Amino acid sequence: MLGLDMRWQLSTAENTRMGPQLFNESFSLHGSTMLFLVSVPVMEAMALWLVPLMLGQRNMAFPRLGAFSFWLYLGGVLTLWIAHALDVTPDLGWFEYPPLSGPAYSPGHRADIWAQMITFTEVAALCASVNVAATILKMRPPGMTLARMPVFLWAMLIASMMTILSMPAIMLVTSMLIADRLVSTHFFAPDAHGDVLLFQHLFWFFGHPEVYIIFIPATGFVSSIIETFSRRRLFGHDVLVLAIMAIGALAFGLWVHHMFAVGLPRLGNNFYTAASMAIALPAGLQIFCWIATMATGRPWFPAPMLWILGFVSTFVIGGLSGVMTASAALDLQLTDTYFIVAHFHYVLVGGAMFPLFGAFAYWYPKATGRMMSERLGQLAFVMIVGGFNLGFFPMHLLGLMGMPRRVYTYPAGMGWEWLNQIATLGSVIAVGGGLVFVANALWSYWRGAPAGADPWGASTLEWAGPSPSPSWNFAYRPVIDSLTPLWREDGSELPVMEGIAIERREVLVTSVTDAAPLYRQQSAAPSIWPLIAAVAVTAMFLGSIFTPWAIVAGALPIGAALTGWFWPRRERAKTGPLRVRT
Amino acid sequence: MTIRDPRAVRIVGDLSGLPASASGPRHLVWWGNIGFMLIEGTGFVLAAAAYLYLMTQAPHWPPPGTRAPDLTWALIFTCGLVMSELPNLWVRRCAVAKDVRGVRIGVAAMTVIGLLLMIPRGFEFAHLNTHWYDDAYGSVVWMLMILHTSHIVTDWGDTAVQAAWLFTHEVGDDQFADVEDNANYWTFVVVSWLPIGAIVYGLARWS
Numbered sequence: 160m161l162g163l164d165m166r167w168q169l170s171t172a173e174n175t176r177m178g179p180q181l182f183n184e185s186f187s188l189h190g191s192t193m194l195f196l197v198s199v200p201v202m203e204a205m206a207l208w209l210v211p212l213m214l215g216q217r218n219m220a221f222p223r224l225g226a227f228s229f230w231l232y233l234g235g236v237l238t239l240w241i242a243h244a245l246d247v248t249p250d251l252g253w254f255e256y257p258p259l260s261g262p263a264y265s266p267g268h269r270a271d272i273w274a275q276m277i278t279f280t281e282v283a284a285l286c287a288s289v290n291v292a293a294t295i296l297k298m299r300p301p302g303m304t305l306a307r308m309p310v311f312l313w314a315m316l317i318a319s320m321m322t323i324l325s326m327p328a329i330m331l332v333t334s335m336l337i338a339d340r341l342v343s344t345h346f347f348a349p350d351a352h353g354d355v356l357l358f359q360h361l362f363w364f365f366g367h368p369e370v371y372i373i374f375i376p377a378t379g380f381v382s383s384i385i386e387t388f389s390r391r392r393l394f395g396h397d398v399l400v401l402a403i404m405a406i407g408a409l410a411f412g413l414w415v416h417h418m419f420a421v422g423l424p425r426l427g428n429n430f431y432t433a434a435s436m437a438i439a440l441p442a443g444l445q446i447f448c449w450i451a452t453m454a455t456g457r458p459w460f461p462a463p464m465l466w467i468l469g470f471v472s473t474f475v476i477g478g479l480s481g482v483m484t485a486s487a488a489l490d491l492q493l494t495d496t497y498f499i500v501a502h503f504h505y506v507l508v509g510g511a512m513f514p515l516f517g518a519f520a521y522w523y524p525k526a527t528g529r530m531m532s533e534r535l536g537q538l539a540f541v542m543i544v545g546g547f548n549l550g551f552f553p554m555h556l557l558g559l560m561g562m563p564r565r566v567y568t569y570p571a572g573m574g575w576e577w578l579n580q581i582a583t584l585g586s587v588i589a590v591g592g593g594l595v596f597v598a599n600a601l602w603s604y605w606r607g608a609p610a611g612a613d614p615w616g617a618s619t620l621e622w623a624g625p626s627p628s629p630s631w632n633f634a635y636r637p638v639i640d641s642l643t644p645l646w647r648e649d650g651s652e653l654p655v656m657e658g659i660a661i662e663r664r665e666v667l668v669t670s671v672t673d674a675a676p677l678y679r680q681q682s683a684a685p686s687i688w689p690l691i692a693a694v695a696v697t698a699m700f701l702g703s704i705f706t707p708w709a710i711v712a713g714a715l716p717i718g719a720a721l722t723g724w725f726w727p728r729r730e731r732a733k734t735g736p737l738r739v740r741t
Numbered sequence: 742m743t744i745r746d747p748r749a750v751r752i753v754g755d756l757s758g759l760p761a762s763a764s765g766p767r768h769l770v771w772w773g774n775i776g777f778m779l780i781e782g783t784g785f786v787l788a789a790a791a792y793l794y795l796m797t798q799a800p801h802w803p804p805p806g807t808r809a810p811d812l813t814w815a816l817i818f819t820c821g822l823v824m825s826e827l828p829n830l831w832v833r834r835c836a837v838a839k840d841v842r843g844v845r846i847g848v849a850a851m852t853v854i855g856l857l858l859m860i861p862r863g864f865e866f867a868h869l870n871t872h873w874y875d876d877a878y879g880s881v882v883w884m885l886m887i888l889h890t891s892h893i894v895t896d897w898g899d900t901a902v903q904a905a906w907l908f909t910h911e912v913g914d915d916q917f918a919d920v921e922d923n924a925n926y927w928t929f930v931v932v933s934w935l936p937i938g939a940i941v942y943g944l945a946r947w948s
Binding site: 220221224285288289290292293296297298301323324325326327328330331335338339342343344345346348351352353354357360361364609610611612613614616623624625635636637638645651652653654655656657658659660667668670671676677678679680681718722725726727729730731732733734735736737 | 744745746747748749750751752753754755756757758759760761762763766767768769772773776777779780781783784787788791794795798799804841842845873874875876877878879880881883884898902906908909910911913915916919
């Protein structure tokens with residue numbers, strides 16, 4: 160909606176729908192919300208739901224940590240949007256570079272709200288990532304060795320590892336920014352030997368891997384959907400896994416390509432140009448593996464598969480414009496123009512949101528027990544993919560014609576109006592398609608055809624049980640003997656193991672490489688403490704916008720809440736100096 | 742599309758004979774602990790990188806007129822911290838051996854040791870010879886020190902609560918694993934100080 164409003168503003172020259180301040184707030188809110196509150200969290204939410212199902216497990220490794228991360232995420236959402244309702248909206252874009260965001264140029268609390276919203280969401284994302292990684296490494300079903308792990312689980316594991324290794328950078332740098340603003344440190348103050356580029360380095364050390372933290376889970380969705388609808392095992396499973404690993408590693412060597420315009424040494428620019436182009440190789444391998452799977456299988460094209468076609472075509476365009484901007488010389492011309500706006504929307508919407516829509520349609524029957532309307536699904540697909548390309552492709556041309564991003568208006572006679580109007584029309588169509596998609600989800604929830612356990616005839620474990628999955632997911636622990644455990648050519652039943660308690664919450668823990676059964680772990684019961692801990696952390700985070708003493712004062716309630724959370728419930732001591740004496 | 746029932750299953754084994762707990766890398770929580778150490782370790786590395794970056798950008802380091810941090814209290818703290826690994830590793834061994842008396846005494850001792858270490862750490866702050874608001878050098882020195890001290894304080898809180906629990910409750914296998922994890926975490930706090938301390942105290946002298 161914010162995007163549409165901005166498109167309305169830009170559809171004619173010298174439009175007065177928005178002034179500069181409202182436009183600044185709109186793109187800041189839009190970018191911060193989509194990057195920090197939607198793209199990463201929605202991928203983690205999919206992991207928290209799907210990982211245990213695909214592992215044939217009853218729950219995640221640390222269910223209370225999962226609850227804590229959700230409540231903190233909600234705290235981040237409310238921080239940004241309640242502040243917006245109170246007219247304290249961040250207005251410096253989704254990356255708030257100093258010195259503009261420093262104390263000298265941004266009085267008030269708009270920048271603090273942005274920085275602290277990030278702290279919320281990053282702590283939430285880090286907790287979720289530890290949870291996902293530990294679950295995948297230690298709770299795979301017997302027989303699911305690393306070599307037999309579905310690509311989806313590899314994608315979620317690698318994205319979690321990337322989160323663990325990159326998100327501390329943004330937490331550190333936003334904390335440094337808050338410290339500059341609140342307690343007069345000088346990290347980014349050149350007149351006191353600080354350096355504004357330090358902010359950019361740390362921000363993009365997180366920011367570039369973040370793009371892949373969003374994209375890599377999407378490759379997991381794509382792999383699952385293509386395998387099911389091509390009715391054959393993924394072509395090049397190992398190549399796909401190695402490609403994801405390569406992308407995960409290379410993603411940490413690219414951050415400077417966001418900073419080509421700041422005047423770094425030429426050798427540095429050359430290195431990052433090469434690294435940025437190199438990442439196209441594993442991404443290309445993935446695309447070829449998926450195409451080969453479709454080409455050599457017996458593909459059919461219901462709505463989830465249509466989204467994959469939309470993804471492949473759109474993402475390839477975004478990838479190619481990425482290779483163009485990886486060249487430091489060309490980037491210097493294109494940076495901060497609409498070409499960049501077009502590029503990252505093609506990559507993020509085409510590369511992550513289209514697969515997400517496909518994943519939504521694909522796993523909707525598992526979540527609800529009902530099918531989505533195919534006809535409405537096709538309509539939404541055509542409107543969103545068509546509208547998106549109509550809306551964003553002209554922005555490449557606008558960028559090449561010199562239209563800068565983040566301008567609230569432009570003078571007449573620049574030749575930009577008709578392309579902006581096409582872009583606005585495309586955006587309207589895409590948003591209309593989004594409404595059709597949502598309406599389809601709501602309508603199908605009550606009126607959709609019953610789905611049964613496995614409507615697509617899929618290969619992975621989440622489809623073995625009833626739809627929707629019961630709260631315990633599976634009664635037995637499956638035993639895995641192939642990459643596609645539900646495609647049993649001999650028609651045999653799914654082998655399972657019994658013996659995990661049914662009278663209490665218990666999960667099976669297995670070894671990291673071979674998934675050999677090790678022991679039975681009691682799973683935590685529901686508890687109010689993660690919520691109390693999250694409320695205490697929220698109070699501390701919000702208080703520290705106004706005074707550093709909030710960190711000191713907040714430590715005690717947080718410590719008390721964590722003590723309540725982790726306090727084991729066992730009988731009192733019968734030995735030792737503090738034993739119960741009767 | 743066909744409406745399919747849940748898959749028919751064939752029972753091929755029984756897991757009820759497995760133990761109800763484990764220790765070390767076999768235990769699930771051990772991996773959670775590693776995950777958080779990895780997060781915090783990355784934070785340390787990046788904070789150290791920020792120090793090095795600012796150092797390379799500045800014409801003088803520390804800025805003219807600023808003395809390097811005094812060494813006396815830092816050496817006392819570092820010696821104490823490194824020596825605390827001896828009782829810490831002993832506690833860890835007691836946890837692996839499931840020695841109730843050993844973990845009770847050991848964790849209580851580590852609580853006292855953690856508290857004692859905060860005394861030289863407090864004096865270190867008073868002898869940094871810079872303030873966080875003086876310049877970027879002071880800011881980044883204080884950041885590294887606060888970052889590490891926050892780990893001392895949080896691990897001390899964790900150890901104190903664990904000691905109180907261990908003395909008042911019957912200790913089970915999962916709690917022995919908790920003690921082991923806490924000891925591992927202290928080792929992380931000790932090891933992470935060595936490069937951080939070298940940066941704060943060494944680079945201000947020999948850069």
